[in-house]
Amino acid sequence: MEPLASRMRPKNFDEVYGQDHLLSKHGVLTKMIEKKKYLSFILYGPPGTGKTTIAKLFSDKSMLDTYFFNASTDNKAKLKDILDMTAYHDVLIIVDEIHRMKTDIQDYLLPFLESGKAIMIGLTTLNPYQSINMAIRSRCHLYEIKALSDKDIEAAILNAIQYLDHDIHLTDDALAAIIRASNSEIRSALNLLESASLVVDDGQKITSNIIRKLAGKPQLSLDDHENHYFEMLSALQKSIRGSDVDASIHYLARLLTLGDLEIIFRRLIVIAYEDIGLANPTMGQKVLAAIQAAKMTGLPEARIPLSVIVVDMALSPKSNTAYSALDKAMEDFQNGLAGPIPKHIDNKYIKQHPDSYKYPHNDPGSLNSQTHLPDNLLDKTYYVPKDESAYEKALKDRLKLIDSIKGYKRKG
Structure with a gap:
């Protein structure tokens, strides 16, 4: 039987939650369809927010011959087969995980994007300004898919109740519990709602206790490439930069729970030189020593040297003068301000x-x-x-x- 989340997949732009800036009556994607003026664009944002759904809806409404390409697993030969079709008509290519696209594949694709013979929709959970090659980025429009609010998740849940196989009632506490456990993903919320509907009889109430038992541990993403992981890394850096020691420890705890030490190590090294810099120039060596200790002990003990160094970094004097000087010099040179x-x-x-x-x-x-x-x-x-x-x-x-x-x- 088709899962509830699949049955609830939007069939029109106005059924997509939380993306009115793109899909409303005056949204740019709506206008592209209306005017039949198709531009290449990249959709970026957290998982479960509708990027793939929007791309498929755009494909359906554009009536363009559409092909799917996964930049992680598909090769140049497949792309060549797709682009060979432009000899007969324009094509639409939906490129999943576009941030993983290899340079030789990008180089082959670029002339087709420039000529307009191929329209591309790129999908990524990463910030394209940091993760996507400028050659591709400069030929596409970048559209952020926003994180879903609690109201968006609530609306989706209440709408989905009528599509369940039998009549159930959802208490307000249960609704709130599903929203909390969903990790801001509609798909997760609908899956949890569907599971809960299976353990109650027709006409019964789904309570918060039922939801908590089914949800178990709150959903935590372990994918270090997802946008909200980088948001937490950014929050850690801003907390250390702002000398807020308690906030620094809080975000370190959240990142350690997700389990990827390497990405934490890299960020701490950056902070040591970007935010502490010449105010405490031995901090770089201390960070490297703490990282080495964390690598030797592994989790869970790695948290101990990392906690020490994060507290030290948060309370340290701060200076960004060195790299700010370099950035100004690089900007001058890039703007043609140089000399013999x-x-x-x-x-x-x-x-x-x-x-x-x-x-x-x-x-x-x-x-x-x-x-x-x-x-x-x-x-x-x-x-x-x-x-x-x-x-x-x-x-x-x-x-x-x-x-x-x-x-x-x-x-x-």
């Missing part, structure tokens, strides 16, 4: 004019007045130190001395 390397530090020129380069180690304090930025950038300031920690205050004092010798007038 000064001759006195250009090896080719130095070979012809050895006296042009002043070797700092020959000068008192290993300092001299020679500058090294391109001439058109001599008034630029990238690094602006803080003096909120003893270490960076010492760097600031040293920088003042250096600037005075070189004649720099530092901004900020």
Whole structure:
């Protein structure tokens, strides 16, 4: 017998919950269908929010010849077979897990997207700005599929009751329990509702006790690629950055419950250098030591060194001055703000004019007045130190001395 979740799969855009920004009367996907103007786009958002459903509905309404391609398992030969059909008519390709698409497959697909002979709908749980190659991303419109609210889940449950095989009554407490256990996924909520309907007789009530027994442990996603996992990692970083030690421990607990240590390790290393940086430069070494201890002990003991280092990081002074300086320099270069390397530090020129380069180690304090930025950038300031920690205050004092010798007038 067809499961309830399958029977409840939307047949029209207005039956999809929580995505009115795309599917309402004035939504962009609705307008594409109305005007028969089909653009390639990527749908990204948490699992269970309707990405695949929306793609299939779009396919049905567009009447385009549609093919499905899984970037994790399908190969270039299959894509070539699909794209060969563009010799006869335009095609729609629904690409699941588009963030896993290999470079050679992307390169083969790009000309077809550019010509419009192939329309693509990409599906991913990841943030496309971080996970999808820019070549593909720049040729697609990016549409976020929003996490479902409790009201969305409630509406779906109440609508589904009439499709059950026998008459049941759902108490308010039971409704709330299903919503809590659903992990914001309509499919999970409907599966739990259907299970509950099997353990009560016709006309009986489904209570919260029944739901709790059926639900067991609250649903926790173990997929480290899902969007809400990255949201928790981000929450951990923001808590440490904000020096909120209790919140930092809270999000560490949630992440450890999901069980993937490697992704926690990587994020802690990033935090050590992005948010603590020069305010406490030994933190990077301490984080690596804690990670090594966690790897040697494994779970559940790994939580012990990780708890110590997270508390230390949360309470540490913070500075982002180093990487902020680099980001500003990279932005200038990418915007064309650069210049020739000064001759006195250009090896080719130095070979012809050895006296042009002043070797700092020959000068008192290993300092001299020679500058090294391109001439058109001599008034630029990238690094602006803080003096909120003893270490960076010492760097600031040293920088003042250096600037005075070189004649720099530092901004900020």
